[in-house]
Amino acid sequence: MRFTHRHSTAVVGTALALTCAASAAQADSFTFRIGSGHPKGPAPYVTTMSDFFVTEVKRRAAEETEHKVNFIESYGGGIAGVSETLEAVQTGLLDFGGYCVCFEPSNLYLHNFPYFEPFGPQATSDAISAVRVVYDKNPWLSEQFEKEFGQVLLGLGAWDNYHLGTVDEWKTVEDLKGVKIGGAGPNLPWLEYAGAVPVQSSLPEGYMAMKTGVYDGWLMTPAGYNGFKYYEPAPYYTLIGYGAMPVVVMTANQRKMEALPDDLRVIIEEVGRAWEASNGKAMDDSQAAGLAALRENGAIINELPEDVRAQWASSLSELPRKSAAEADSRGMPGTKVLQDFIDAARDGGHHWPVEYVLN
Template sequence: IEGYAGSIASVAETLEAVQVGMLDIGGYCTCFEPAKLFLHNFAYFVPFGPQEGESGVRIARQVYDEHPWLDDQLRDNYGQFVLGLNGFDNYHLGTTSPWDSVSDLRGVKIAGAGPNLPWLAYAGVIPVQSALPDGYMAMSTGVYSGWLMYPSSYFAFKYHEPAPYYTLIGFGATGGASIVTMNTRSLERLPPEVQEIVLEVGRDYEVTVAKMLDERQAFGLDSLRAAGATVRTLPEEVRREWAESLADFPRNMAEEAESRGMPGREILRTYIDLVSQSGYEWPVEYSVE
């Protein structure tokens, strides 16, 4: 039995559905578990990171491999095994009205998934946590005036109709922000040779979806332009200023994780270093010391 788009469990219920065995396998964004999976959102805590999904997922896998705590917490606390990592393509900003400078966004209500809403703090935006299915109606009726979203879903949910102004900011592709897990009891009930196949397919899944993320980014942008949306790129100097305003954000999130008994400094330091080693140049120098 397969279920999609929350037909069996909503985006905020999938972790629990896998935990209790309602689902054998579930795929979900860690962003919808800001308390239980706080540190699994590490890519959200370091904005303006890798711009390609393939790079983001590959680096997230390295972080998981170097820090077994991430797997262990899901297995020990929530009874599930991580089969594979996914992520999201590069985040940008869509709005119902055009804007010329960052100051134009001050006091404007913008929606997002949750962990990425602090990215908007520099602009003085009023952040609103929301879910994708609610966005079209909410922007059409003025509940809020924009969405912090990657282009593939921005187009798929037809956000360009109520909010046709899409600004390429490049907050980064969040590798590892989406995961596929399997109930540990369900996995252990399988014959050893089948378990091996399931785990192998999980790793193959990572490679496949990572490539698809970049394809989706290109398709989403092309589709938005073809649909008549206004797509523009934020000037690099403004982007750099935006990044500098968030220079302390990774450190603050690392300290918050530590206060929850999680290895925040180690994991965020590893992530930042691995991104740098990949050849990507951060627009700002982050430190979690």
């Protein structure tokens, strides 16, 4: 009987050990879904999500842990469109998502603050540095993702410097009066000075819309304008310098992050911040490459005279104050966030062409 008991105990122990080993092996293998409504290539921030974030997380996990990590990558709206990514990460349809907060004007109103203060830093690296200062000084911005949308902010991305492309050539600002211009929403007020007609749209729609005359221009960065081949229906590209816009975020589903082993979670968080740091140079390089490619592809590039640019900026001097007041009325720290951005950009060496007064 003693032999039988010992034998039974050994069998049970072996079975438990095998079960635990199988569970551990299963727990150490992770497959994440990452996506964006914008495609890789034409949207540079998506390219860095794939080429930097995904690659680096996999590399570090393999070198520093016992975990096996794989990613299912779905860009260009394969899982969620540009206005659906926030919700997709919230529900867990995506584990990681990259998106422009411009497509969430209600949910993430204040996160669009760089749009509310146009003609800011021209280099993306400078703009991201300034916006990071604002996020660090205002934890409310990061906490909103967690408290209201069940996700963790991993890093900031950006669009490079915005300019204006049009179907027809224009010589004076008055020539734009009544011209229909597409944009992402928060940047459409920039057109008020010119008397253009703003049209809410998204990048994937722009080409055909300009081709068919739905509208006649687009507010877009060189890389995006070239990547989506907007120069074909709208070959005139005027350098206005509305500023680089760090209004892109990459977030992770909060429940997913909390369920991960500590070592893997730390790697993801660290790579997320490294992804943010990499975006400035990547977007500055993208700006230069985009302009060169536009010229090579036949776009006609003009530059707005500096005095007209200053007048344009002055015409929008009320936009920051009104936007800050709107955010304040919603219980958000609007005035503080916008003032912190003005100060951070100035501290970084940027000269604002107009003195924005928020009170």
